[in-house]
Amino acid sequence: xxxxxxxxxxxSLALLASYSLMAFGxxxxxxxxxxxxxxxxxxxxINRLGIRSFVSGSEGYLQIGPRLIAYFAHWFPVREQAVVxxxxxxxxxxxxxxxxxxxxxTQTGSALTGYVSGAILLLIPAASESTIGNHGSVQWSIVVAxxxxxxCPVFINxxxxxxxxxxxxxxxxxxxxxxxxxxxxxxxxxxxxxSDRNIVIPFLSVIAFTFIQFLYWLFSGKxxxxxxxxxxxxxxxxxxxxxxxLLLTPPVFVIGCIVFLGCSKxxxxxxxxxxxxxLALTTALLTFASFITxxxxxxxxxxxxxxxxxxxxxxxxxxxxxxxxxxxGYMAVALCSAFFLRSIEKWYSASWxxxxxxxxxxxxxxxxxxxxxDRTEFQKIELLLSEVVLHCSDL
Numbered sequence: 339x340x341x342x343x344x345x346x347x348x349x350s351l352a353l354l355a356s357y358s359l360m361a362f363g364x365x366x367x368x369x370x371x372x373x374x375x376x377x378x379x380x381x382x383x384i385n386r387l388g389i390r391s392f393v394s395g396s397e398g399y400l401q402i403g404p405r406l407i408a409y410f411a412h413w414f415p416v417r418e419q420a421v422v423x424x425x426x427x428x429x430x431x432x433x434x435x436x437x438x439x440x441x442x443x444t445q446t447g448s449a450l451t452g453y454v455s456g457a458i459l460l461l462i463p464a465a466s467e468s469t470i471g472n473h474g475s476v477q478w479s480i481v482v483a484x485x486x487x488x489x490c491p492v493f494i495n496x497x498x499x500x501x502x503x504x505x506x507x508x509x510x511x512x513x514x515x516x517x518x519x520x521x522x523x524x525x526x527x528x529x530x531x532x533s534d535r536n537i538v539i540p541f542l543s544v545i546a547f548t549f550i551q552f553l554y555w556l557f558s559g560k561x562x563x564x565x566x567x568x569x570x571x572x573x574x575x576x577x578x579x580x581x582x583x584l585l586l587t588p589p590v591f592v593i594g595c596i597v598f599l600g601c602s603k604x605x606x607x608x609x610x611x612x613x614x615x616x617l618a619l620t621t622a623l624l625t626f627a628s629f630i631t632x633x634x635x636x637x638x639x640x641x642x643x644x645x646x647x648x649x650x651x652x653x654x655x656x657x658x659x660x661x662x663x664x665x666x667g668y669m670a671v672a673l674c675s676a677f678f679l680r681s682i683e684k685w686y687s688a689s690w691x692x693x694x695x696x697x698x699x700x701x702x703x704x705x706x707x708x709x710x711x712d713r714t715e716f717q718k719i720e721l722l723l724s725e726v727v728l729h730c731s732d733l
Contacts, residue, residue, distance in 0.1 A: 353453070357435050360460040361428045364687060365471035369424040370697045373472040378726045380408035380474065381419060385732075398558045399551050403430070403476040403511040411473075416732055420698030427473040434483040435459045437504065438648070441483075444497075445490035445613060451655045455486070458647045458678075463583055463685040464640040475637040477511035482644045484508035485518040485624065488540065489616045491525070498536040505540040509547035513555070514631075516548045517623040521616045569633035583681060584639040588625040591646040592618045595653045606660045614652040621645040650674055695722045706733040 362369075372378060383391040384405070392405050407430065411422040435456035443452030459479055460470065484504055487493060494501045508515040522541040526533045573585065596618050599611045624645065628638040654674065658667030705717040709730035717733070719726040 357432045361432050361470055365424055368471055370420055371695050372420050372698050377721050377724045380404050381412050384408050384412045399513055399555050400510050401477060403480055404473045407473040417699040417702040423473045424471040427476055428471055430476045431470055431479050434479040437483040438486045441487045441490040441493040444493040446655055455648045455651050459644045461682050462643040463580055463682055464636050464643050478638055478641045480508045480511050481515055482641050484515055485620050485645055488518045489521045489613050495536050501540045502543055505543045506547055509544050513548050513551035514627050516544055517627055518620055519544055520619050571633045585634055587646045588621055588642045591650055592622050595649050599653055602657045609656055609660055611656055614649060614656055617649050621649055702733060
């Protein structure tokens, strides 16, 4: 067993502190409020069905991420549940950032590359709109973590049990997790007679639980209407910079990085481009699949944007050390950093999707007074996009 040194402990605490500042800094104006969607749905299901909520069929597929958070939150007093949901969701995103950090650091040997890659998950524009603090969107960050882990064979071999656990949890959150297996498929294909069990077992885990997801969907009766709502596939009038960035980041970055890596490989034969190429393919597949199922949507775009930006980081890490003079590499990193900082500056603390409503504790206090005044058994609480019905005895 690896012994934790004081240096490792200090680094881990510093990492936790910096990632926590990034993530919790985004929800300073919204942690006391419920997200507009899915608002209180998962907690209400837990209250009504208990543990059976995990297989209720309401989503058309198994989605254990938000339900686990809701299950913990439902044990707290109703007026505190919005805060609990926000905190637990945000810690989930921080944990995903840790996993990304560790996987890339282990694979590349660069702590800086790992740190920046983990931070990207917490800082991208989509995070401020509906992800950080919103328990209903945790599955997308978990899928991002899996996509990164499964392109890092060094991490897989060093942490085989963790890889299996991440694979199972991610697949139980979203059946699209199977799209993260490109590198595993390639590795198994070229080593058919001597495949590493550390590669085979995570792959079989994803396949098995994806099959369970398929059966669950097949018998749920949801068909093609799983997501429902008004799905937008085309740009609309007045679509601003935020939405254009969600739509254009993946194709521009994926195509640009593949061309750049290909040209660099022709010039510098010795550079290793395998990991960024597989990440580019994974990003393209996940973007296409989630776009087909949800359209231009901010919560799913956290996966598109995160993977696209991490792809840029891995591409720069692979190529810039070979560029001559060194100033060229430094300029490339500086330009990408400036573009990233500009892209998040406007939306870092926006959180409009979360903060447009009223504080949950205030709504509960008003409902409690109304229960006493009207002497009713139930009270309806109006949220931005939904309505919550609570039993007066629970308030």
